[in-house]
Every structure is written in C-alpha cells, then in structure tokens.
Amino acid sequence: MNSSVSMAAKLLGAMLIGCMANLASAKDMVLAEVHPDGHVIVTAEALFAKRFAELTQGEVKVDLKTGGKLGNETQSWAKVRDGSIDIVRINCAELAKDVKSIQFLSLPYLFRSRDHMWRVLDGDFGKRADAEVEKNGAIVLAYYDSGTRSFYTSKKPIRSRADFKGMTIRIQNSPVYKDLITELGATPVVIPYNDVTEAFKTGKIDGAENNFVSYMESGHYKYAKYYSMDEHSSVPEVLLMSKKSWDKLTPAQRKAAQDAAHESAELMKKLWADAEVAAAAKVKKEGAVIIEKGQMNFTGIEEFAVRLYSKYIQDAADLNLVLGIMRTK
Numbered sequence: 129m130n131s132s133v134s135m136a137a138k139l140l141g142a143m144l145i146g147c148m149a150n151l152a153s154a155k156d157m158v159l160a161e162v163h164p165d166g167h168v169i170v171t172a173e174a175l176f177a178k179r180f181a182e183l184t185q186g187e188v189k190v191d192l193k194t195g196g197k198l199g200n201e202t203q204s205w206a207k208v209r210d211g212s213i214d215i216v217r218i219n220c221a222e223l224a225k226d227v228k229s230i231q232f233l234s235l236p237y238l239f240r241s242r243d244h245m246w247r248v249l250d251g252d253f254g255k256r257a258d259a260e261v262e263k264n265g266a267i268v269l270a271y272y273d274s275g276t277r278s279f280y281t282s283k284k285p286i287r288s289r290a291d292f293k294g295m296t297i298r299i300q301n302s303p304v305y306k307d308l309i310t311e312l313g314a315t316p317v318v319i320p321y322n323d324v325t326e327a328f329k330t331g332k333i334d335g336a337e338n339n340f341v342s343y344m345e346s347g348h349y350k351y352a353k354y355y356s357m358d359e360h361s362s363v364p365e366v367l368l369m370s371k372k373s374w375d376k377l378t379p380a381q382r383k384a385a386q387d388a389a390h391e392s393a394e395l396m397k398k399l400w401a402d403a404e405v406a407a408a409a410k411v412k413k414e415g416a417v418i419i420e421k422g423q424m425n426f427t428g429i430e431e432f433a434v435r436l437y438s439k440y441i442q443d444a445a446d447l448n449l450v451l452g453i454m455r456t457k
C-alpha cells in the first residue's frame with residue numbers, strides 16, 4: 129500500500145471509530161402519553177424533551193408518542209418496568225396496585241391544598257415513594273399537577289351520596305378507586321382513559337371522574353354534562369423513566385434528565401391553574417352543568433372516608449405515613 133493510500137485508510141478508520149463512539153453515546157428514547165397534543169401536560173413534556181436534548185448537547189433525543197399510541201396507562205406502566213418503553217407519564221393512581229406508599233395518594237380528601245400536596249411530594253413522603261417506585265423498575269423524574277378530581281354523569285347529577293345508587297362509574301385501574309366507588313354505593317368498572325368516550329356513547333357507564341382539564345380535553349363533557357364538584361381527590365401525575373433505560377445513561381445524562389424534568393414540572397405548575405379555569409369556562413359555554421361544592425350535600429361523607437382509610441391503613445407504619453402526610457404543614 130502506498131503511503132497516501134495508507135494515510136487515507138487510517139483517516140477513514142479514525143472517522144469510523146468517531147462515528148461509532150457517537151452512535152454509542154447518542155440515545156433515542158420514547159415517551160408514552162395518553163393525552164393528545166394540545167393537552168397542557170403535553171406542553172410540559174415537550175419542554176422536558178427539548179431541555180433534555182439541549183442539556184446533553186443532543187446525546188439524548190426524546191420522541192413524544194401522544195394520544196395513547198403506545199398503549200393505555202396500564203400497558204405502558206408494564207412496558208416501562210420491562211424496559212420496552214423508556215419514559216412514561218401516567219397518573220399516580222395507576223401505580224397504586226404495585227407501589228404501597230403511592231396507593232395512599234388516591235385516598236379521598238387527603239390534601240388540603242395544592243401547596244400541601246407539593247410539600248408532601250417534595251418531603252420525606254416523596255423520597256420514600258421514589259425509592260419504592262425504583263424497586264418496581266422505574267425512576268421518578270418528576271410529579272406534575274393534576275388538580276382535583278370530581279364526578280361527572282350523563283343522566284342526572286350527583287348532589288349527594290344517595291345519587292350514586294344504581295350508577296356504573298368508570299374508574300382508573302386502581303384498587304383504591306374500586307373500593308371508593310363501591311363504598312359510595314355505585315358499581316365501579318375499569319376502563320382505559322381513551323375508551324371512556326365510547327363507554328359513555330354506548331351507555332356502558334353513567335359516570336366517571338376527572339379534573340376539569342381532562343374532562344374538557346377528552347370531550348367527555350359532551351356525553352356527561354353534569355359535573356359535580358365534590359373534589360374527592362388530587363392524585364398527581366408522574367413522569368417515570370424505565371430503570372433499564374436509566375442504567376444506560378451516563379451520570380451527566382441522568383442529571384440532565386432530572387433537571388429537564390424539574391423545569392417541565394415548574395412550567396406545568398405555572399400553566400395548570402389557568403388551564404383549569406379555561407377548561408371550566410369552555411365546558412360551561414358548551415352546555416355542561418356545574419354543580420358547585422356548596423350545592424352538594426356531604427352528609428355521611430366522613431363515614432365513607434373513614435371506612436376507606438381503615439381498609440388501607442393496615443398497621444402502625446401505614447398510620448404513621450398517612451398521619452405524616454396530613455400533618456405536613
């Protein structure tokens with residue numbers, strides 16, 4: 129081989145090695161989301177993806193798969209655990225069946241306010257929950273606001289506990305919700321979020337429950353026009369990365385993921401309150417009937433809540449955990 133040919137070969141070799149090194153460090157990740165584009169949570173996730181790419185100088189690219197393209201929340205939580213999806217954003221209610229401390233977040237009337245919820249998630253409870261989630265195969269990148277959930281129904285409004293009798297209510301895939309609806313006197317049925325509209329259309333369900341933003345974005349208000357503001361729970365959303373994907377990241381990339389997630393959660397906090405007000409105004413304008421808290425009769429609600437708490441608080445450790453949440457200033 130003459131010297132210029134061997135120089136060129138060496139150069140080519142070096143270029144190839146460089147390219148391969150880049151390939152090895154560049155990561156394409158997917159993020160599964162059930163909400164469609166336009167939902168405020170997708171806006172927050174888009175910032176997460178953008179900042180994660182920027183903070184890693186393009187080493188990590190996150191592709192947002194919205195509208196449930198990668199499956200419903202139960203399926204994508206399973207896929208994140210087995211590593212076939214890198215990142216998912218789901219509601220914490222979905223984790224209740226697998227992560228003990230998280231199940232308490234679905235108990236009714238647990239948080240006094242949004243600020244109370246944030247102090248709990250940012251404190252000892254949050255640390256414990258994150259460690260338990262990790263044991264289940266995922267890393268908590270951030271929690272997101274999800275407002276408060278209330279019931280909505282198609283045929284008649286819920287104004288008191290007695291109104292639940294005979295109704296079939298759609299729930300998320302959570303044991304706590306199953307018990308909550310049963311205790312209220314109705315029949316719970318687990319249906320994935322993106323199938324709820326169809327269930328209303330066919331009359332399979334009489335009601336469901338959600339925050340104002342999802343009630344509006346999903347279009348459920350078109351089939352269930354009575355929204356009764358009982359505000360029974362405030363279960364946050366969570367952004368999770370598969371432990372398997374996490375383990376493939378360098379320490380700097382992990383920090384970038386956490387920083388980007390933190391920024392997106394802060395954006396979501398700013399956007400959430402306005403999104404709720406706008407959603408409430410839109411559904412009202414389009415004919416939804418809002419039953420304000422003051423127009424509802426809460427007689428017997430304590431007894432119902434106490435029964436539910438007693439079922440989930442099984443020992444002194446559980447009691448301490450729940451009291452810790454309630455006592456958080």
Ligand code: GTR
Nearest residue numbers: 218219300321338339342365
């Ligand atoms: C929404 C939440 C979704 C999903 C949905 C549901 O508020 O953002 O993740 O859990 O509720 O009721 O299934």
